[in-house]
Amino acid sequence: MTNDMNAERLKLAVDLARRGGDLALDYFRRRDALVVETKRHVTDLVSEADREVETLIRDALEKTFPEDAILGEEHGLSEGSSGFTWVLDPIDGTAPYLNGLPGWCVSIGARDGDGPVLGVIYAPILDELFVACRGQGATLNGEPIRALDGDLRAGLLGIGANDRVASDRVGRMLTELMDAGVGWMRYGSGALMLAWVAAGRLVGYAEPRMNAWDCMAGYVLILEAGGRILPFPDGPGLTLPAPVLGASAGAYDELRDICDFGSAPDW
CATH class of the missing domain: 3.30.540.10 (Fructose-1,6-Bisphosphatase, subunit A, domain 1)
Known part of the structure; x- marks a missing residue:
């Protein structure tokens, strides 16, 4: 192209x-x-x-x-x-x-x-x-715009959740984040919160099950603003919900480890 x-x-x-x-x-x-x-x-x-x-x-x-x-x-x-x-x-x-x-x-x-x-x-x-x-x-x-510098505690974390994931598992994720000293918020639009990661307003965003149409634009913004993303599936997987995670470069690894979205069937 x-x-x-x-x-x-x-x-x-x-x-x-x-x-x-x-x-x-x-x-x-x-x-x-x-x-x-x-x-x-x-x-x-x-x-x-x-x-x-x-x-x-x-x-x-x-x-x-x-x-x-x-x-x-x-x-x-x-x-x-x-x-x-x-x-x-x-x-x-x-x-x-x-x-x-x-x-x-x-x-x-x-x-x-x-x-x-x-x-x-x-x-x-x-x-x-x-x-x-x-x-x-x-x-x-x-x-x-640029993503934040610093680790996972350099700013607020955006969180998304829905009925595709058991409420107790979401609760455990939030407990683990709070035990790590992470402040978090939820605003209603995952796409907008991903954009705010790119703009340095949030340090990251995590949602255990999200659709491609909710995250694709935000993923480009984060990458171009110096952040990192969890790749979304391609091919037939593009039409199915998948874990979504984007963060500043300094916060990404810790956020990925805490959320541990790959640990099926736990998620």
Whole structure:
């Protein structure tokens, strides 16, 4: 994939993140009228806003780059032939979104044969646009960002969890982190917390089961900001939930060891 092609894709992704964010924000302001459905679990919700924002993004990607594959939370996987796969979450943080909270964003990521390649995360309520492309660094509203220096206690840790993992196992993970002197928080959008790792607002983020559309854009941001990530599965595994972990370089090893996401069937 040429640098010119990646530059074209990144430009489009930035435009679509803003356009998708504007549409989501319009729905957000009249959210009491939204049609909302439960998917897999009572806390796993989807609204017409999620679907409409993803449709807007997918239609533009399919028109401009018809040979690219697209994986989205609401409309699944469409195959491609270019070796480039877009990975989309139209509204990450649907529960905060539907409850009138600011912790949600539009996330547009992508990967190629070498792994995560570009990521754009736009938080409309905060008016913050995070952008990264392989080899080009990461920015927030056009200004360079870097992950924190220091170890796991250099800042707050972001945590995510859901019903795919036993509550007692999540509790043990939090106990082990707190026993290690780690302060942690949860904000509602895993994608946004990954972006905050890249921006140096969090020292890391960990979630035992997460989807590719929640993490792909944030992974590019973290890598380009000097951090480290736990690789997400490729191939058929791209469509399945997997452990997600990203952190500053100085915190990564300890966080990986404490979380120990590879210790199946414990997780």
